[in-house]
Amino acid sequence: xxxxxxxxLILAAVLFGPAARAEGPESKERTARTSCLSGDYxxxxxxLAELFVDTRDPNHIYNQGRCFEQNRKYEDxxxxxxxxxxxxxxxxxxxxxxxxxxxxxxxxxLSEQASAGSRPADAPATESTAxxxxxxxxxxxxxxxxxxxxxSGVTEPxxxxxxxxxxxxxxxxxxxxxxxxxxxxxxxxxxxxxxxLTSEMEELDGYDPDKExxxxxYRNLGMVGYGVGAACIAAGGVLxxxxxxxxxTQAPSMAFAPIIAPGAAGAALTGAF
Numbered sequence: 001x002x003x004x005x006x007x008x009l010i011l012a013a014v015l016f017g018p019a020a021r022a023e024g025p026e027s028k029e030r031t032a033r034t035s036c037l038s039g040d041y042x043x044x045x046x047x048l049a050e051l052f053v054d055t056r057d058p059n060h061i062y063n064q065g066r067c068f069e070q071n072r073k074y075e076d077x078x079x080x081x082x083x084x085x086x087x088x089x090x091x092x093x094x095x096x097x098x099x100x101x102x103x104x105x106x107x108x109x110l111s112e113q114a115s116a117g118s119r120p121a122d123a124p125a126t127e128s129t130a131x132x133x134x135x136x137x138x139x140x141x142x143x144x145x146x147x148x149x150x151x152s153g154v155t156e157p158x159x160x161x162x163x164x165x166x167x168x169x170x171x172x173x174x175x176x177x178x179x180x181x182x183x184x185x186x187x188x189x190x191x192x193x194x195x196x197l198t199s200e201m202e203e204l205d206g207y208d209p210d211k212e213x214x215x216x217x218y219r220n221l222g223m224v225g226y227g228v229g230a231a232c233i234a235a236g237g238v239l240x241x242x243x244x245x246x247x248x249t250q251a252p253s254m255a256f257a258p259i260i261a262p263g264a265a266g267a268a269l270t271g272a273f
C-alpha cells in the first residue's frame with residue numbers, strides 16, 4: 001500500500017517534468033529568439049518583456065532592440081537600445097559602445113529611407129529581381145522614345161502662324177472708308193443746316209448778319225466734309241484693293257494723310273508698289 005503514492009509521484013514527475021522545464025527562462029529565451037528570427041517580432045518582444053519583469057535583467061531589453069532591428073522596426077529599436085542604456089548599471093565601455101552603434105546604424109537607415117522617398121520600414125531591404133535587358137528600339141519606336149525622354153513640365157514653344165498677307169491693308173481700307181462715309185454724312189447735315197438758315201432769312205425778308213455768317217460757315221464746313229469724305233472713301237477703296245493683291249505678292253507700303261486747307265479739302269496717298 002505504501003508503494004502506490006511513490007508510484008504516483010514518479011508518474012507525475014515523468015509527465016509534468018518536461019512541461020515544467022518548458023516554462024523555464026531558457027525555453028522562453030529560445031522561443032523569443034525563434035519568433036524574432038521568423039518575423040513574429042511582436043511575440044518575441046512580449047516574451048522578452050516577461051523575462052525582464054521576472055529577472056530584471058537589462059539584457060532582455062537589449063534583445064528587444066535587436067528583435068526590432070532584425071525586423072526593420074528601426075524607430076522602436078532605437079527606443080529599446082536607449083532604454084537599455086538608461087536601465088542597465090555597471091556597463092562596460094564595450095557594451096555601451098555596442099548599443100550606441102546599433103542606435104547610429106538604425107538612424108542612418110532611417111535617414112537613407114527618408115531621402116530615397118520614405119520606403120516603408122516593413123518592406124524588405126533588398127529584393128532580388130532579374131536583370132532586364134533593353135532591346136534596341138526599332139525605327140518605328142524612335143519617335144515615341146524621343147517624346148518620352150523629354151522632361152516632364154517642358155513643352156514645345158507654340159509657333160503662331162503668320163497672319164494673312166494684306167489683312168492690315170484691308171482693315172485700314174475699311175476704317176478709312178468708314179471715316180469717309182461719316183465725313184460725307186456730316187457734310188450733308190451741315191449743308192442742310194445752311195439751307196435751313198437761308199430759308200429762314202428768305203421768309204423773314206430781311207438781312208441778318210449773324211445768320212448769314214452762320215450760313216456761310218455751315219456751307220463751307222459742309223463742302224469740307226464732302227471733300228474729305230470723298231477722299232477718304234477713295235483712299236479706303238484703294239487700300240482694300242491693295243490688301244487683296246498683297247495675298248499673292250509682297251504687301252506694298254502705303255501711307256494716307258488727309259489735307260484740309262481754307263476753301264479746299266483732299267487727301268494724300270503715298271506708297272511703294
